[in-house]
Amino acid sequence: MAGTPTTPRPAGGPVLQDSVTAAITEAFFAELAATGYARLSLEAVAKRAGAGKAAIYRRWSSKQDMTLALLSELVTATPEPVDTGTLRGDLAAFLAEMAQGLGHPLVLRILPDLIAEGGRNHELGEALLSTVRDPRRARATRMLERAVDRGELPAGLDLTAALDLLAGPLYWHLAVVRAPATPAYLDRLTAMLHAALRA
Template sequence: MATPNPDRRSERARRAILDAALELCSTETYARLTMEGIAKQAGVGKQTLYRWWPSKAAILLEAIEERAANTLEFPDTGDLAADLHTQLHALVRTVTDPLFAAYSKGLIAAAQSDPAISDALLNALIRPRVQLCLTRLTKAQQAGEIRPEVDLPTVVELLYGPVYYRLLLHTAPVTTTQVNTTINLVLTAIRP
C-alpha cells in the first residue's frame, strides 16, 4: 500500500484553511473571525494553522494575495492608455467583489493599529502593484509618452488613490467610469 505524500496532504490542508478563512469572511466580520473558527471550518487542528501562520490576519493576507495575483499583471501592449485601463479595470473588479470587501475592510482596519499587518498588507497587495505600474510608466516616459519632468510615483498615487479613497471612505461607488475619468485626466496632465 502506498504511503500518502505528506506534501500533497499539506497543500490540501493549506488550501482548505485559506478557503475556510475566505468563506467565513462572507458570513463573519473580521473582528469575529477566529483561528478556532477557521480550523473548524477547514477540518484541521488549530495547531496546523499556527504551524504556518501566526494570526488570522496572516491567513487572510495569503488568501488575498493569491486571489489578487491574477489582477496584478500590468500589460505592456505599447499603448499606455489601454494598459492603464486594463490594469485599473482589473483592480475595480477585485475591489468591488463582495468577498473582497468582506475580508479586506477588516484587514485594512486592523492595519491602522497593527504595524505588522499594515506592512504585510502593503507587501502583499500595494507595493507589487505600485512597482508594476512604475515600471510601465518608466517605459512610457523613456519612449517619450510622458514628459521627462513628471514625477512617476505621484502619477501612481493619482491613478490608484481615487479607487482606494472611494473604497475606504464610501464617498461614492468604485466604478470603471470613475477610473476612466481619472486615467483620462492623468494622461492629459502628463503627456508632452
C-alpha cells in the same frame, strides 16, 4: 477569490493536502469578511473549513502569518499590467483589472477592514504595506516607466504622486462611495487620469 495557494511542505513535516489548504483558504476569506480581522479566530476558520485547528498550524504559525501569506498569494496571482503600446491603452487595461479585483464582494468587505486594522496594529500595517501595497505599486511603476520611455510622460514624472493618483479614485469609488465601476465610468476615469498624468 483567486486560486488555491500552494503551501510548501515543512522540512521533515507531513504532506499538506492541497484540498485541505483550498478549503481553509476559502474559509479564511469568508470568515474574515464576516467578522473582520480583530475578531477573526483560527478556530472559526477551521470549523468553517471542516478541518482541525492543527491543520492550520501545520501551514501558518499565526493569524497574522496566515493573513499575510494568503493575501500575498492573491497579489502574486495578479497579472502584470498589460503593455498595449500606449499610455491610454495601458491605463484602460490597468483600471479594468483593478476594478475587477476591488469589485469582488469579499474584497470590498475585507480591504477597508484591513486598512483600518493596520492603522491600529503597527506590525500588521507595516506587513500589509510590504506584502500587498509594494508589489502592486512596483507593477504600476513599470507601466508608468514604459510611458516615460515612449516619450508619453516626462522624464521627471513624480512617481509617488502618480501612483497615488492611479489608485485613489477607483478605490474611493468602489470601496467608499460603493458605486459600480461601469465601462462608461472607467472610460471617463481613464481619460481624466491620462490628461492629469500628462499635464
